Amino acid sequence: MNKKSASFFNKKQTGPGLLIRRKEFIQLGSLATASLMMPKFLKALENQAAVPAGNKVVVVLQLSGGNDGLNTVIPVRNDLYYKLRPGLGIQKNKTLSLTDEVALHPSLSALKGLYDEGNMAILNNVGYPNPDRSHFRSMDIWHSASQSSEYWNNGWIGRYLDAQCHGCDKPTQALEVDDVLSLALKGEQNNALAVKDPRRLFGTSNEKYFREINKTGGGDHHDEKPVDYLYKTLAETMSSADYIFKQSRLHPSSATYPNTELGSGLKTIASLIFSDINTKVYYISLGSFDTHVGQDAQQGRLFTQMSEAIKAFTDDLKKNGRMEDVLLFTFSEFGRRVAQNASNGTDHGTANNMFLISGGLKQKGILNAMPDLEDLNQGDLKYNIDFKSVYATVLEKWLAADSSKILKARYNTMDFI
Amino acid sequence: MAVSNQTKNQHLLWRAGFGPAVEQLQDLEKYTPQEYYRALVKASAKEPGYINIASDELLNLYETYLTPAKRAALTADDRRILNRKQQAAVKDLNLYWLKEMIGSSAQLREKMAYFWHGHFASRNGNLFYNQLFLHTLRKNALGDFRTLLKEVSRSASMLYFLNNQQNKKGHPNENFAREVMELFTLGRGHYTENDIKEGARAFTGWTANARGEFVFNKKQHDEGVKNFLGKKGNFNGEEVLDIILEKRQTATFITEKIYRFFVNDTIDKDLVQSLSESFYKDYDIGRLMERIFTAEWFYTEKNIGARIKSPIELLAGIQRMIPMRLDNDNALMNLQRILGQQLLYPPNVAGWPGGRSWIDSSTLMMRLRIPQLFNDKDLLNVKPKQDDDVMMGRKADGMANVPVKPAAKKVPKPVAGAGLINAKIDWPQYVAKFEKVKREALFPSISAYLFQVNAGKIDTVAAKFVDSSDRAAYIRSVTIQLMSTPEYQLC
Numbered sequence: 001m002n003k004k005s006a007s008f009f010n011k012k013q014t015g016p017g018l019l020i021r022r023k024e025f026i027q028l029g030s031l032a033t034a035s036l037m038m039p040k041f042l043k044a045l046e047n048q049a050a051v052p053a054g055n056k057v058v059v060v061l062q063l064s065g066g067n068d069g070l071n072t073v074i075p076v077r078n079d080l081y082y083k084l085r086p087g088l089g090i091q092k093n094k095t096l097s098l099t100d101e102v103a104l105h106p107s108l109s110a111l112k113g114l115y116d117e118g119n120m121a122i123l124n125n126v127g128y129p130n131p132d133r134s135h136f137r138s139m140d141i142w143h144s145a146s147q148s149s150e151y152w153n154n155g156w157i158g159r160y161l162d163a164q165c166h167g168c169d170k171p172t173q174a175l176e177v178d179d180v181l182s183l184a185l186k187g188e189q190n191n192a193l194a195v196k197d198p199r200r201l202f203g204t205s206n207e208k209y210f211r212e213i214n215k216t217g218g219g220d221h222h223d224e225k226p227v228d229y230l231y232k233t234l235a236e237t238m239s240s241a242d243y244i245f246k247q248s249r250l251h252p253s254s255a256t257y258p259n260t261e262l263g264s265g266l267k268t269i270a271s272l273i274f275s276d277i278n279t280k281v282y283y284i285s286l287g288s289f290d291t292h293v294g295q296d297a298q299q300g301r302l303f304t305q306m307s308e309a310i311k312a313f314t315d316d317l318k319k320n321g322r323m324e325d326v327l328l329f330t331f332s333e334f335g336r337r338v339a340q341n342a343s344n345g346t347d348h349g350t351a352n353n354m355f356l357i358s359g360g361l362k363q364k365g366i367l368n369a370m371p372d373l374e375d376l377n378q379g380d381l382k383y384n385i386d387f388k389s390v391y392a393t394v395l396e397k398w399l400a401a402d403s404s405k406i407l408k409a410r411y412n413t414m415d416f417i
Numbered sequence: 418m419a420v421s422n423q424t425k426n427q428h429l430l431w432r433a434g435f436g437p438a439v440e441q442l443q444d445l446e447k448y449t450p451q452e453y454y455r456a457l458v459k460a461s462a463k464e465p466g467y468i469n470i471a472s473d474e475l476l477n478l479y480e481t482y483l484t485p486a487k488r489a490a491l492t493a494d495d496r497r498i499l500n501r502k503q504q505a506a507v508k509d510l511n512l513y514w515l516k517e518m519i520g521s522s523a524q525l526r527e528k529m530a531y532f533w534h535g536h537f538a539s540r541n542g543n544l545f546y547n548q549l550f551l552h553t554l555r556k557n558a559l560g561d562f563r564t565l566l567k568e569v570s571r572s573a574s575m576l577y578f579l580n581n582q583q584n585k586k587g588h589p590n591e592n593f594a595r596e597v598m599e600l601f602t603l604g605r606g607h608y609t610e611n612d613i614k615e616g617a618r619a620f621t622g623w624t625a626n627a628r629g630e631f632v633f634n635k636k637q638h639d640e641g642v643k644n645f646l647g648k649k650g651n652f653n654g655e656e657v658l659d660i661i662l663e664k665r666q667t668a669t670f671i672t673e674k675i676y677r678f679f680v681n682d683t684i685d686k687d688l689v690q691s692l693s694e695s696f697y698k699d700y701d702i703g704r705l706m707e708r709i710f711t712a713e714w715f716y717t718e719k720n721i722g723a724r725i726k727s728p729i730e731l732l733a734g735i736q737r738m739i740p741m742r743l744d745n746d747n748a749l750m751n752l753q754r755i756l757g758q759q760l761l762y763p764p765n766v767a768g769w770p771g772g773r774s775w776i777d778s779s780t781l782m783m784r785l786r787i788p789q790l791f792n793d794k795d796l797l798n799v800k801p802k803q804d805d806d807v808m809m810g811r812k813a814d815g816m817a818n819v820p821v822k823p824a825a826k827k828v829p830k831p832v833a834g835a836g837l838i839n840a841k842i843d844w845p846q847y848v849a850k851f852e853k854v855k856r857e858a859l860f861p862s863i864s865a866y867l868f869q870v871n872a873g874k875i876d877t878v879a880a881k882f883v884d885s886s887d888r889a890a891y892i893r894s895v896t897i898q899l900m901s902t903p904e905y906q907l908c
Contacts, residue, residue, distance in 0.1 A: 064802075064803060064805055065803075065805040066805070134806060135804075135805035135806045136540075136764070136765075136804075136805075136806045137765060139805075140764065140765060149595070151765050151766070151767040153770040153774055178802065179755070179779060179799040179800050179801075180754075180755055180779055180780075180799070180800075180801060180802050181777045181778070181779050181780075182802070186774070186777065191777035191778065192777075193777075193778050193779075194777075194778070194779045200798075204782055204786075205782060208882075209878075209882050209898070209901070210782075210785060212878045212881070212882075213875060213878055213902055213903070215878075216874040216875060216877070216878055217903065225723070226723065226724065226725050226772075226773070226906075226907055227722075227870055227903060227904060227907060229725075229773055229776065230725070230776060230781065230903035230906055230907075231903055233776055233777065233778060233781050234781060234785075234903060236778065237778035237781065237782060240778070285802070287803050287805065288803050288805050290805045292497075293493075293497070341493065342492075342493045343493045343494075
């Protein structure tokens with residue numbers, strides 16, 4: 001606070017002697033204690049898949065902040081790339097080579113491995129018409145799957161949930177591994193759940209007071225008034241939290257994951273995939289890729305985290321015989337400008353690439369042409385695949401859902417699955 | 418069932434302000450809602466002071482950058498420093514305004530400004546544009562809608578947010594014209610794509626300078642004849658706004674939105690029709706609000722407790738009832754973000770959708786925990802999502818990754834930004850208000866102050882969880898328990 005505002009902020013100050021002795025409110029401070037009394041996760045049952053093969057699952061990995069696609073999937077034979085990025089272009093001999101022309105960022109070794117064994121595909125030039133370079137707005141568009149001139153209050157996975165969860169009591173068909181729910185997972189009728197740690201969600205919602213409140217709410221409400229909606233949400237949260245927690249303990253992954261948020265998030269996802277939970281879509285984010293300054297170190301650090309976590313996750317899936325059933329794809333709200341800026345970083349751009357990872361891909365490798373660096377729109381890449389086509393493909397071909405209803409338009413599907 | 422005078426007054430204070438304040442508790446039965454409304458109008462009558470939170474340092478820095486020669490000499494690092502200072506200042510402005518909502522007696526004005534902030538939803542990284550814009554909203558909050566619309570349309574904040582600096586003769590950018598009609602005045606379906614094109618031509622050359630002053634760039638203005646909403650002429654932007662205001666639909670659209678926000682999500686068509694007919698005659702916002710807040714139908718059971726509090730209403734309302742000092746501003750920012758409403762940072766030009774969309778499992782659990790977090794010095798062990806628009810790739814400075822609080826009852830050291838709310842609640846002031854209430858009447862009395870809906874069942878549950886060790890502890894724990902309920906989310 002600066003001085004001018006400080007005087008205002010102090011206006012209503014109360015005296016220093018007003019601190020509350022904490023023990024007076026002991027009943028209220030017990031949120032965390034319930035979770036500590038939970039028994040430890042059961043030891044994993046080695047190599048035993050609870051759910052038979054064929055139960056398809058999608059994992060969406062959001063690269064927040066606008067990842068620089070050109071330093072991710074690198075056109076190592078393109079002079080323009082090196083010309084426009086004299087300090088930032090990554091020399092061919094440092095990269096992980098995929099083809100004569102194309103290589104991966106040096107920190108993506110796990111992805112190089114997945115590519116070599118035929119479990120990865122790359123889509124280039126994915127974007128949407130009239131791109132918006134604001135993180136917030138562009139992410140909004142990716143989440144809602146609206147046109148860039150439209151403002152939708154709900155997201156594509158949320159609407160998938162609506163389609164899957166007619167009057168169901170637990171909206172667990174889609175889960176976000178986070179504290180806060182993204183727009184992508186908010187539907188018209190239903191919201192998915194955000195769960196960072198199943199044990200903690202269970203602990204909070206298990207708090208005795210909330211349990212008792214929840215019990216009063218059932219009875220005579222009819223989901224018409226706002227209060228009924230609140231109680232319905234509370235009841236769903238509690239019942240889903242119980243369900244997710246129990247499922248996460250059924251076949252917890254015994255594999256070692258890197259000690260990062262993404263690592264533990266993917267471990268949670270793996271444990272749930274190995275259970276017989278009804279979740280079809282998992283959502284998790286990594287960031288921030290907003291590399292205006294000193295891009296090299298920051299992107300490298302994030303890619304290392306990403307690569308290590310994906311390695312642990314895909315190894316785990318393979319070991320448990322589920323690699324064919326899981327499709328992990330990455331996206332970012334936009335790519336970055338082709339030319340580097342004055343701070344060895346890159347500014348907000350447009351079209352970008354996506355990684356598709358699964359043992360069940362029908363097309364592998366690099367699926368379409370690399371970006372044309374000679375044909376730019378004011379220094380930005382032109383898109384030629386609408387991301388909504390990727391969503392439509394995943395919804396139709398992987399989740400057997402009616403994509404036109406969920407996306408509110410008919411988009412062409414592709415053949416990678 | 419007859420609604421008590423107290424409940425009616427609380428209803429008014431929640432809708433025309435941010436809820437009853439602790440100072441008002443003993444008066445809530447004494448006066449009529451009409452008397453309360455007159456007092457609210459009186460307290461809001463004075464023109465609000467201009468909020469200027471810019472430090473001299475930031476102001477000087479910004480001024481330096483306005484000199485073309487010096488601007489040309491700027492390095493990327495200079496710009497970044499200025500941007501960061503601006504971002505921090507926009508956050509200060511957010512918190513300053515929130516404190517106004519909590520502490521000001523001009524409740525009606527701040528509430529109306531808050532409504533217009535959601536209606537004319539603009540987001541901008543420039544502190545000075547934000548300050549000017551906020552002043553426009555507060556100054557005209559209860560005045561002439563015509564003036565408000567025109568000042569918003571000429572504001573640097575909105576013109577830049579909707580790209581009108583790129584709207585030039587021969588190279589139109591239609592964003593601004595589209596949103597003026599779709600979101601600010603007529604609503605979808607009451608204009609054509611051609612009206613947008615023609616309207617955009619009229620707004621060509623409208624932009625602002627670095628000081629946030631409106632600039633009409635004559636060279637970039639399209640002087641040609643436009644066909645707009647059935648009229649023909651070489652209209653300028655001002656005239657286009659007048660044509661829009663001539664349409665009855667504009668009055669209807671605004672009245673409907675006001676009704677949904679202040680009265681009930683479910684529209685009563687006849688009421689809205691009659692309200693909008695009067696509104697159309699003068700576009701006088703104050704008069705429209707008076708017609709609503711002094712009407713008998715406003716105080717019927719159907720409308721009381723029918724709304725889900727927005728995050729800002731919830732956060733302000735708790736702090737009006739139990740006055741507190743918060744040392745950790747970051748925590749208050751993070752709560753706004755976790756709950757899904759950050760002042761001066763609407764999700765897009767359509768504003769916050771409101772109503773049921775405030776609630777999902779995460780936000781509901783968080784809302785239920787907030788009174789306890791304020792009271793308990795508990796840790797806020799929930800992280801808001803990173804905001805790349807503001808963070809520019811830096812590590813989130815607001816929150817460390819705080820683990821679930823251990824069972825041991827150590828009071829953690831207040832570390833700035835570490836997720837500790839660290840509220841100092843002025844309980845004696847609150848507890849004193851109940852001095853004359855008999856012990857057995859305390860519970861129902863507190864319940865009546867806090868709830869706008871029937872909460873008989875919840876009272877029974879909460880009663881099992883209160884601390885009866887002494888009178889003050891009892892009052893405090895009943896209050897916190899009752900605030901931690903679904904019923905308290907309603908107003």
